[in-house]
Amino acid sequence: MKQSIRLMIETVSLAPGEPRRGIRAGLFAIFSIALLGLVLCAGSSQAADLKSRLTPDVMEAVFPGAAKLGNQEGTPPAIPVLQGEQVVGYIFSTLDIVAAPGYSSVPFDVIAGVDLNGRVTGAKVIFHREPYIMNDTNREQLLDTFLLRHKGMALQGGNSGVLPPDFVRGATVSARAMRGAIFDSARLVMRSRSGRPKVTEPTLDLESFQLATWEQLIEKGALVKRRITSGEVAQALDKAGAKDGVLDEALGKDGDLYIELLAGYFSPATVGRNLIGSRPYDEYMQRQVRGSHVFVLAANGSYDYLGQQYNRAASGNRFDRFRIVQEDKTFEFTRPQFQRLGTGGPQTGIRGNRYASLFALPPDSKFDPLKPWRVELFVHAETPGGRKTVAFPVEYKIPSDYVLMPESEVEPTPEWVEAWTDARVNIYILGATLAILTLILIFQAQLTKQTKAYRWIRNGFLLFTLCWIGWYAEAQLSIINVINYLAGPLHGYGWGFYLGEPLMVMIAIYTVVSLILLGRGVFCGWLCPFGALQELLAQVARALKLPQWNPSETLQRKLWWGKYASAAVVLGTAAYSLDMAVTAAEVEPFKTAITSHFTRAAPFLVYAFALLGIGLFTERAYCRFLCPLGGVLAMLDRLHLIDMLKRRPECGNPCHLCERSCPVRAIESSGKIIMAECFQCLDCQVEYYDDKRCPPLAKERKRNDPTRSFKPRAAVPATARVQITTSRQGAR
Helix, strand or coil, rough: CCCHHHHHHHHHHCCCHHHHHHHHHHHHHHHHHHHHHHHHHHCCCCCCCHHHHHHHHHHHHHHHCCEEECCCCCCEEEEEEEEECCEEEEEEHHHHHCCEECCCCCECCCEEEECCCCCCHHHHHHHHCCCCCCHHHHHHHHHHHHHHHCCEEHHCCCCCCCCCCCCHCCCCCCCCCCCHHHHHHHHHHHHCCCCCCCCCCCCCCCCCCCCCCCCHHHHCCCCEEEEHHHHHHCCCCCCCCCCCCEEEHHHHHCCCEEEEEEECCCCHHHHHHHCHHHHHHHHHHHHHHCCCCEEEEEECCCCCCCEEEEEEECCCCCCCCEEEEEEEEEEEEHHHHEEEEEEECCCCEEECCCEEEEEEEEEHHHHCCCCEEEEEEEEEEECCCEEEEEEEEECCCCHHEEEECCCCCCCCCHHHHHHHHHHHHHHHHHHHHHHHHHHHHHHHHHHHHHHHHHHHHHHHHHHHHHHHHHHHCCCCCHHHHHHHHHHHHHEEECCHHCCCCCHHHHHHHHHHHHHCCCHHHHHHHHHHHHHHHHHHHHHHHHCCCCCCCCHHHHHHHHCCCCHHHHHHHHHHHHHHHHHHHHHHHHHEEEEEEHCCCCCCCHHHHHHHHHHHEEEEEEEHHHHHHHCCCHHHHHHHHCCCCCCCCCCCCCCCCCCCCHHCCCCCCCCCCCCCCCCHCCCCCCHHHHHHCCCCCHHHHHHHHCCCCCCCCCCCCCCCCCCHCCCCCCHHHHHC
């Protein structure tokens, strides 16, 4: 490591006439360190036994109420959750099954649960090395909330949830990857354990079982009920013209309960077994013809929905106080289709009602349990004009939990496609922003001739970069991006890995293209939110007349070494540990000042504010002397193809105007612009085209103006060439 840093230092401090050999050696050193580290970190992560990771807190988040766990088993591995001896779900680890990475190159570990109905029961992050979440308490809490909100989501529903991934602002790639890993792992676990033939169309799930109380079945909609008072019956009879009719059961007062009827589809095991018990359910279903449709009815109140008609041979033993209706089909029941359930006494649940019974329809009855149906309860009244009947419907639809849906044959939408779709508005805005910046760079000569217009455009763009790109969109490019882009090929990641964060991808591509064409300054000077913050604060500092200090040319060359050493350390620590690399990357204050909006712990805040404070007295001090991303870009800047910044023979000898006006001292006393240190702010171009300040232009202008005499400006003393005057900076 020390040798690599020394090589970087030697590269930066080469004499102007011999850059190429050192540049190649420096580039080779820094990227060799990075690649070595990333290769060594590319091994698969090893995790402890799943059971040992299931602390009480994890269990409460993953599978609330789990009473007993089995042994880890099967392929893919999972731990069965038991109620008594009955399996009710599974707990699994995404690391053990899909080993998916988020934005880092290290797979995360999310432990999650799934019940037998194919619904997520909860999830908890156990391990991760996601750089934009580590050491950020606020984002860690948002991530936990995001994953827990997927509790109860069906696997057939895809990866969508009640919260979008950008709920975890600045870490949407990680959030989206974790969500996808949970659903992918759960599907694999359930598919390997279902033991059912492949479902090609919506099918009633008769076999799955999950413990549920009487109240839970009603809450879920497996059982529905309707309360009917004596007053409602009296009003219905009055409308039917049977107000004075004789009823089988007399009416009470208007508010008195006449009947509370409960109805449901009994056949699914989760309904039937929970209502009457596993053994009675099995014995009853075995007596029915396979494929029969069984209904459960229960009631409280004075009215008996069974009546006595089914006991009379003359009626064919038909029940005449209710029927089931589905669309245009009507289903009535006779005594052989009837099974009474024992009720009364201290019993609870279905047997705690006054009346309870089962009714079965044969398989060929053309009843479809997946379609809505209703029970029509009849109340009969004998009147002088004959028998009158009023009906009270109870609507029912099988809950979706009891319906098996076919797995889609269509591949799920890739997560990166979802990311680009969700961010389309921001993509349009950023695209327009980059187009405007391109026009600024292309027409910089025309723009910098209009000093005031240029100053408004420059400051407006910096403000937009800070507020929208940085604080709103959180698209701050970082050294972490460099690490991940280098790691991708080593881990065999596809295009989805690179395209997972749309705005960052757009900025990264624009940065690479502009770096090759014009140099490092396009990103650092125009698209870096933290750089924009420093420059805007520096303008405030000058407006407040704070003292400004810049190092001498010799000292500055030595201070430049800082960013190259910083880059080498951050990239090189990957040879030891990605944890160390992420920690070393905290040399960048971007997470604190930009993506976390100054909401991190005190040490990070102190560091960020210290850097901003230094920048009040030395403009962009961090960018110039410490930024590791700036070090990487400055190293690659040596290879840029086009020099768009104009110079004249007089620049540096005798004129030093541009040198003094450059806020970051990127112009040597010889007049040469050091492009690796230039932020493309175009201040030198403003001077270049100013025929009142640029001596060659001023001389030419006055020579062509016969009404004015030219008075040459006094020569600038040599000792002043190493200091930046405040005259031009005050105008900035």
